[in-house]
Amino acid sequence: MKSPIVSVDWLHEHLEDPELIVLEAILDTPSQDIQIKRARLFDIKNKFSDTSNPLPNTLPSPEDFAIACQKIGIDNNSKIVVYDTKGIYSSPRAWWLFKIMGHEKVWVLDGGLPSWLNENYPTENRQEPSYPKGNFVVHFQPQLVKTKEQLLKNIQSKKSLVVDARSTDRFQGETKEPRVGLRSGHIPGSINIPYTQVLKNGKFLPKEELKKILPQQDKNLIFSCGSGITACIDLIAYELISDKAKAVYDGSWTEWGQDENLPIEK
DSSP: SSSSEEHHHHHHHHHOOOOOOOOOEEEOOOOOOOEETTTTEEETTTSOOOSSSTTOOOOOOOOHHHHHHHHTTOTTTTEEEOTTTSSSSSSSHHHHHHHHHOOOEEEETTTHHHHHHHHHHOOOEOOOOOOOOOOOOOOOOGEEOHHHHHHHHHHHHHHHHEEEEEEEHTTTSSOOOOTTOOOOOTTTTOOEEEGGGGETTTOOOOOOHHHHHHHSSSEEEEOOOOSTTTTTHHHHHHTTTTSOOOOEEEHHHHHTTTOSEEEEEO
């Protein structure tokens, strides 16, 4: 399947596939006591980020990512479906992490847990059992992530289109940033597509609607947000309609906004 997303109906039909692993992507303590049947926790903030980095939610090392995957029983041949409890929020970040680590068989559950519950598909009480060690191996794809130095060069070259997924008032510098110490505004030359615009009722808009609202240029795409989470939502929206190369600026506005030496626009 080329699409980055699957429906709850598809997942329900394939739930007994022995190679299938369902992951619940979380950023904080799980908000509900139930999970999709046999789901495993994918703790982005604490297990699948570089916790030594002062910036939040940054990319872990390939070695640490592989070890964390092996601990929850992920193999090289695993088919992975990631979901979250909000519909679409943190699951695209988990999808991107697997992509940058070279694992192709990964999809986001469109609609997440809310859509699964709406269909009365099987759930179970949340649990964290131990798993047989997986044999997951990383094949790192460095082209899928960008640094502030690369973004700074892109302001002059304009080779890539930078897409900012934050809300419009934050992008335009009309409100203070939620994180203390950050300037307001945006990276010069970037465009604003709030991630909420590509979603409806916790699902991605249909492709034809996405084509109407997402600017399409003959450029590669770089996605940014506050801390690298919602940037991945916009990335998947573009993945649904465009074959241009896509990358995430992992430091995002948390890094850019605190560096007085970097230019901003409002």
